[in-house]
Amino acid sequence: ISGLKLLGPLRCGRRTHKPTGNKLPVAMVKVSPEIKAAIDKALEDGKTPSDAGCYVAKVAKDAGASASDIVEAAGQAAAEVAAAKHYSREMLVLEVIDAAIEMAVAESDSLGEKGAGPLVAATVLAVGGTQLEASKASAAGAVCAKMKKGREQLTDEIFKNWDEDGNGTVEFEEILPHYLAAANHMGQTEESVRK
Numbered sequence: 001i002s003g004l005k006l007l008g009p010l011r012c013g014r015r016t017h018k019p020t021g022n023k024l025p026v027a028m029v030k031v032s033p034e035i036k037a038a039i040d041k042a043l044e045d046g047k048t049p050s051d052a053g054c055y056v057a058k059v060a061k062d063a064g065a066s067a068s069d070i071v072e073a074a075g076q077a078a079a080e081v082a083a084a085k086h087y088s089r090e091m092l093v094l095e096v097i098d099a100a101i102e103m104a105v106a107e108s109d110s111l112g113e114k115g116a117g118p119l120v121a122a123t124v125l126a127v128g129g130t131q132l133e134a135s136k137a138s139a140a141g142a143v144c145a146k147m148k149k150g151r152e153q154l155t156d157e158i159f160k161n162w163d164e165d166g167n168g169t170v171e172f173e174e175i176l177p178h179y180l181a182a183a184n185h186m187g188q189t190e191e192s193v194r195k
Helices: 033-044 049-062 067-084 089-106 113-126 131-162 172-181 190-194
Strands: none
Touching: 033 049, 033 067, 049 067, 049 089, 067 089, 067 113, 089 113, 089 131, 113 131, 131 172, 172 190
16 A cells, blocks of 8 residues: 555655644544444544554454445544544545555455445545545555455465365475475575475
């Protein structure tokens, strides 16, 4: 996510913010009492917006929330914490985008790559983001979910190719030829690797 050029860096730890003089109002979406309590606890604990989003998403998931509710809860938590810390409006929206994308990718198996983008956009709009910010966030969310799916498919294909006997496990004997063929292992002998 942090390497995405579309929106710039999306991790709180890699950017700085200048507090505004006033707390920004955040459009409140209706949240369950459990989620509201988790957001309040995140504020009490002094969590960053990103950490609050992750914490509240975990509480939502543990409570049996749907994937879309988890993403929305993470975005709402990030927004409320950022507002309480007097982040500028732009930084608040970036924190929401960050939290929503992170959770949409984590929940992409349930949402699907096509569901991640619109859900991230809806979360941005729900906390007062502009249509342009929501559109950019939607594109970033879809790209990140697609990248995750691509890695999983690649891993599955490698596993299937290396599992020569088709027993569902990749044994040492099946890995060894690929290991020895890798550029960073050139010059190693089969005998030295086996020891």
